[in-house]
Amino acid sequence: MNILPGQINGHNDLLEKKHRRDYQYLENKLTDDGHDTEELVRKIKALQVAIPSWALGTGGTRFGRFPGGGEPRNLEEKIGDIGTLHKLNRSSGAISLHIPWDIPDDPKAILDLAKDNDLVFDAVNSNTFQDQPRQAHSYKFGSLAHTEEAIRDRSIAHNLEVIKYGELLGSKSLTVWLADGTCFPGQQNFRKAFMRTLESLQEIYAGLPHDWKMLIEYKPYEPNFYSTVIQDWGSSHLLAGKLGNRAFSLVDLGHHLPNTNIEQIVALLIMEGKLGGFHFNDSKYGDDDLTVGSIKPYQLFLVFNELVEGIENPALSNPTPAWMIDASHNVKDPLEDLLQSVEAIKIAYARALLVKQHELEEAREQNDVVKAQELLQNAFRTDVRPLVAEARLRSTGALDPVGMFRELAIRQQLITERGHKTISTGL
Template sequence: MILDKSLIQQYNEQLAATQQKKFNFLKATLQDEGHDVTALLEQLAAFQIAIPSWALGTGGTRFGRFSGGGEPRSLEEKMEDVGLLHALNQSSGAISLHIPWDIPQNATAIKQLAASFELQFDAVNSNTFQDQNDQNYSYKFGSLSHTDKQVRDQAIAHNVEVIKHGIDLGSKALTIWLSDGTDFPGQQNFRRSFQRTLDSFQQIYDALPEDWKVFIEYKPYEPHFYSTVVADWGTSLLFCQKLGEKALGLVDLGHHLPNTNIEQIVSRFLMEGKLGGFHFNDSKYGDDDLTVGAMQPFQLFLIFNELVEGMASQEVQNPALSWMIDASHNVKDPLEDLLQSIEAIKIALAQALIVDRKKLENAQEQNDTTTAQEILQHAFRTDVRPLLAQARLESGAAIDPLAFYRQNKIRQELINQRGVKTYSTGL
């Protein structure tokens, strides 16, 4: 669906007076606290979050999947949906492809389509956690860590193929989420499994172009439940340090054991200059892949607090970060969920940007725990939504993207175009 942008302008005109009142009040408050509101608006407008191609369809569980209708049936339709999101919020200017779910049949045509929606290609993602119909060897007992060299070689070749697709599209990074692991004690030798994986990673690393990066994701459990090869941030960091400067860790917010201090992990990665980026989602119990900020908005804010501090510090030398949503939804309209997720991410960013850094650092130096907590709580409790709405308004996006989406019955329009019983490819 190609959105008529004049509808956004008409919609904004209806809300302009109310938005101006809300923004003026917040602007005066922030200025009184010493903030440069113009600079804040510029930072928020520049912040872009990639949309994964697999998030445009209704997600599922191992028990079932229920299509919401109007799902994209091809890569081209997925790109249309991302273009729609970007038109609504001007914050979704990139798409991340999963191979082989979304192999471009004509890279030149796909790049031209992306340009028409003002989209770029974020990291490309490999898949060795599933067997494909045309592959010779199974990944049931592992891929890059497998005891059989033929299986490892097959998995390595797939990652190299993904890199080639990324080069054709203008991507600059490869993301590897390795599901390899074990389900029972004694199933594999931990040390040898690590060494086999390192050798496989090294061959993939050697295939990277000079200006590329590889992001190594980690996860403590699932689909295997006794061990995973890349189980935690320390293992990811260890692989990255052994591989070289182009290897960086990727933090998925759902890939942690309950109550893990993710913001501290972020700080450690930054300290070592090895943070590559994020897969944003939220969770109650595990890797739930819920809407960003739906469960733990304060944790999200604390993560961005570390990011804002670290990226501004002269002590930290870390490459530019990659930002992406990684969520799967069984009961929500995927586009509505993505709009909510992007809003939550940018709220957390805006709140982190208004933390009084000098006062916070002074409180930390003085071991004044109460004041430090009050400074963070003050920023977190500030309603920055009018700031985000103003940034959208000034960039030509909708003041309230979700309300616009519903008011214009966009999901019904997609159903009319694509059908009720459509299923997004890949999932």
């Protein structure tokens, strides 16, 4: 859908008076507290969060899926939807493809379309957890870790093919998530499965362009519920270390057991220079793939506190991670949900920028637990929404992206254009 600048300006004109009042109040407060609001706005504007091509349709569960209508029918329409998001929030300027769900038939035309929508291509993602039509070898019992060499070879070839598509689109990284594992004790030799995975990844790594990264994702369970080959950050980090300096761990917020201290994991991976990327979502019980920040906003803030401290610390050398949303829902409009998720990420980032890291470190060294907690919670309790909105306004985005999405009746227009029965590719 083509959103005209005049439409955004008209929307902002109605809200700007209140925004100016809210922003002025916050600016005065932050300035009195020693913050450079212009620098804060600059950093918030710069943060871009990639949208995965598979998140634009209504998600589902093992029990059912309820499409909401107007879902994108092909990659071209998915790019158009992400372009719409980016026009509204000016923070969704990248798309992450999952192959073979979204294979570009004409890479040059797809690249041109992305440029027309002011988008670039983020990491490309392989899929060896799902058998495809006419696939000769099944992934039922694994892929890169499979006991049969022919299936491992097929999995390796698929990842190398994904890299080739990524090169054509200007991507610079490959994300590998494996479902390989077991459902029952005795089903697999743990050590052999891990070594087969390493050997397979080594072949893929050898085919990685010199300026690319490999991001290795981990998950404790599902679809296998007794064991997973790459089950935690330790196994991911172990593989990345054995592969080389262009291999990194990727943290998905939902891929942890309940009550896991994710911020500690982030800190240690940054310390080792091995945090390659982030998949944002939220959860109550497990890998729920809920809207970012909807359940555990304080944890999200604490994660960003480690990210800000680690990335801006000159003594550390971790590259800037790749940011991506990885969520899928059955009950929400997926575009509205993505707008909410990006906003939650920017808010958590803005709050983390307010943490006085020097004072926090002093409190830690003096074992002043109360002072450390006060510094964190003062930043977390600050309503930074006017700051995030100002960054968006200065980037020609909408002051209220979800509100404008509804004002323009974008979902209704997509249903009119595409129909009620369209179902997007992906899970």
